[in-house]
Amino acid sequence: MRQSAGILGTGACLPEQVLTNLELAERFGVTPDWIFERTGIVQRHIAAPEQACSDLAIAAARQAMENAATAPEEIGMVIVATITGDYTTPATAAIVQGVLGIPAVACFDLSAACSGFVYGMIVGSHAISCGFCNKVLVVGSEVLSRFTNQTDRDSAILFGDGAGAVVLGGVPEGYGLLATDAGTCGTEYQAIIIPAGGSRLPPSAETIAAHLHYSHMDGNQVFMFAMRVLGNSTLRTIEKAGLSLDDISLIIPHQANRRIIEAAAGRMELPLSKIVINLEQIGNTSSASIPIALHGVLTDGRIRHGDRLVLTGFGGGVSWGSALIRWHSPGSDQIHKKEKNDDNN
């Protein structure tokens, strides 16, 4: 029988420095409310000059391993979902492995933009289910501020830096990842793109002068894609599990923009009360947004043993990925720790 795989522990890391709407409003000649109305964001975290993608990933991973009561030598695979890794090569996952003292196991980065973390969950859970390894560290980590043109209003108001991580491991049958849905529509690949720096357009003085090493986005195209796919993929995943929306406790979407999430929810009649939104204080952190939000609701005690959650990512590619998880309270007992604290207060 195949081993079921689920989340044993979570962690997150947000850089200390924040960039507020007030600062951006002054820069772009708009009001803080104008930014909030269009994004649902009040502030974003920005990495310090000496912080790179692996630094945030390592901090989040350490916390996830601690919460999962997992020693480095137990990890059998490291996946870092990112589009802003430390280097083109080596993989940021290799740096994470070396620093954390994880044994000589498979370590690789996964490039699927804002869907990347869910893709990592799917790959990691299958590695466990098929017996390739027992535990997988999956991290979503981004330093988007280095790839955001801070003079371009539409980009600068959205993106922030951060990392989230989970340790995947075996859980009893009927728990963990119950169903998944993923896809890509590559004919629309130009909707979100960093044009220069790869083999198509190697970096040069000209590409830098033209700001082609920053992310570029067709806002309308992305909004329409995201509005369609968020609900469609969520409902498809629920259906694959043979469940209905009533069986789901929480939906954790990629934190792209509050307007996208609300429009998608309205279109599919998904109740907003079940949708986790933490954009206000964090902004859009691409592949890191889902694990950061998951860690937040878990430590807030909003997830209990047996709850069913849907994680749903969408973004560059254009791609999407969703996973339905039936929560199994892990050995680290984050939930029980929180309950104990609540009892003591």
Place this chain on the structure above:
Amino acid sequence: MTTTEKIRGLILKVAKGKLSQEALKPEARLSEELGLDSLAQSELLVLAEDSFGIKFTHDEVWTVATIGQMVEVIDSRLAAK
């Protein structure tokens, strides 16, 4: 229900109570006169796609500026079906 009536209903939904029926004249510009920002216009287009069972082309997304133009595009698409 006519295409125009359906579109008016969708605009009221997207505007979340900020507009009245009287403002929704065929020549009304979605942005300047009705005050729908680019995100609200994108939302309207997706709801219209769902409602009429069509998909707007990339060019149409950029050229539809008034209620009348949107109705025209949708009616020509429906006629071609």
